[in-house]
Amino acid sequence: MGKGGLAVPCSTTEDCKFLATPPMKSVCSGTFCKCYTNYKDLKDCTLKPSHFREFKNDGIIGRICHHDIDCNLHNRHCNTTTHQCACDRGYVASKNSKTCLPVAKSMDEFCEDDKQCLATMPNTTCQEHKCTCINGFNYNKNICYKQIGINEHCTANEECSHVPRAICNDNQTCSCSSDDILSFDKTRCISTSLDSQDACLASVECKASFGDAECVDKSCKCIQNNHYAADIKRCVLNRAIDESCEFDYECYQENAANEIGSLKCLSNKCICSDDSTRDGNICIGNGATTINQSILFGGLLTAILTIIMSY
Numbered sequence: 001m002g003k004g005g006l007a008v009p010c011s012t013t014e015d016c017k018f019l020a021t022p023p024m025k026s027v028c029s030g031t032f033c034k035c036y037t038n039y040k041d042l043k044d045c046t047l048k049p050s051h052f053r054e055f056k057n058d059g060i061i062g063r064i065c066h067h068d069i070d071c072n073l074h075n076r077h078c079n080t081t082t083h084q085c086a087c088d089r090g091y092v093a094s095k096n097s098k099t100c101l102p103v104a105k106s107m108d109e110f111c112e113d114d115k116q117c118l119a120t121m122p123n124t125t126c127q128e129h130k131c132t133c134i135n136g137f138n139y140n141k142n143i144c145y146k147q148i149g150i151n152e153h154c155t156a157n158e159e160c161s162h163v164p165r166a167i168c169n170d171n172q173t174c175s176c177s178s179d180d181i182l183s184f185d186k187t188r189c190i191s192t193s194l195d196s197q198d199a200c201l202a203s204v205e206c207k208a209s210f211g212d213a214e215c216v217d218k219s220c221k222c223i224q225n226n227h228y229a230a231d232i233k234r235c236v237l238n239r240a241i242d243e244s245c246e247f248d249y250e251c252y253q254e255n256a257a258n259e260i261g262s263l264k265c266l267s268n269k270c271i272c273s274d275d276s277t278r279d280g281n282i283c284i285g286n287g288a289t290t291i292n293q294s295i296l297f298g299g300l301l302t303a304i305l306t307i308i309m310s311y
Helices: 013-019 049-056 114-118 203-210 291-310
Strands: 026-029 032-036 042-044 076-079 084-087 091-093 100-102 124-127 130-133 137-140 143-146 166-168 174-176 180-182 189-191 213-216 219-222 226-229 234-237 263-266 269-272 276-279 282-285
Touching: 013 026, 013 032, 084 091, 091 114, 100 114, 114 124, 114 130, 130 137, 174 180, 180 203, 189 203, 203 213, 203 219, 219 226, 269 276
Parallel strands: none
Antiparallel strands: 026 032, 032 042, 076 084, 091 100, 124 130, 137 143, 166 174, 180 189, 213 219, 226 234, 263 269, 276 282
């Protein structure tokens, strides 16, 4: 410290420019202003006591002080240990150190400076007056998690959540769950259930999930002569009555008027199930009216109405 002067603390070289002429002869080094005595040597810049009042009235964070009033602005005080102006608890210094801004506690709060977000939420920045995650990080539950790609090492589900439905599996790798597969464009996990509302982009996604399936109007559908077997979540070839089979889910009839499941596989042959009755080449659930019965009943009803109206 120079004789009869005060050492001047700083946070940037900009804080020191007023101490030397020309300004290039002063720099901020080690939190204090340093001035060149020649073109090689640096020493602490000093502020004459007669200039102290003018200096303190700037009220800039990091400047020297002895009392709170020396800092001259709201939401700041004089740190009696460092003798520097500092922001009050719950506030942070702006980038230019000329004001104290309230700390942002959530992504929805108003901000003017990145520091407001970073004080409570690492890996954030202030954009359009709202705290948001920096590039490469994913927001989840007020925390910005590093975005981890599929098949890369992870430590939490939140790191994988930027890929919809992805999880951090037991091997600490981002992946789709056992019930999902990765979409064709590798941007999301899609359900392997044909009843799912997940949209498909290409038939390869449907084929990987359901076997003999294709993508039609952004929905997975079994190809012609195949049906979706919920038991195995796959598309399987239709096996009609009397055709060979191995499992019940292979037996299927396309007549929309009859319930799926009215057939079963017995002795490697599709037959009507116990709660169905054979009517030609189809099985009809017990209690349902057969086609021939419907025709007969309809004809009888017509005859009765004709007789009544003739009287």
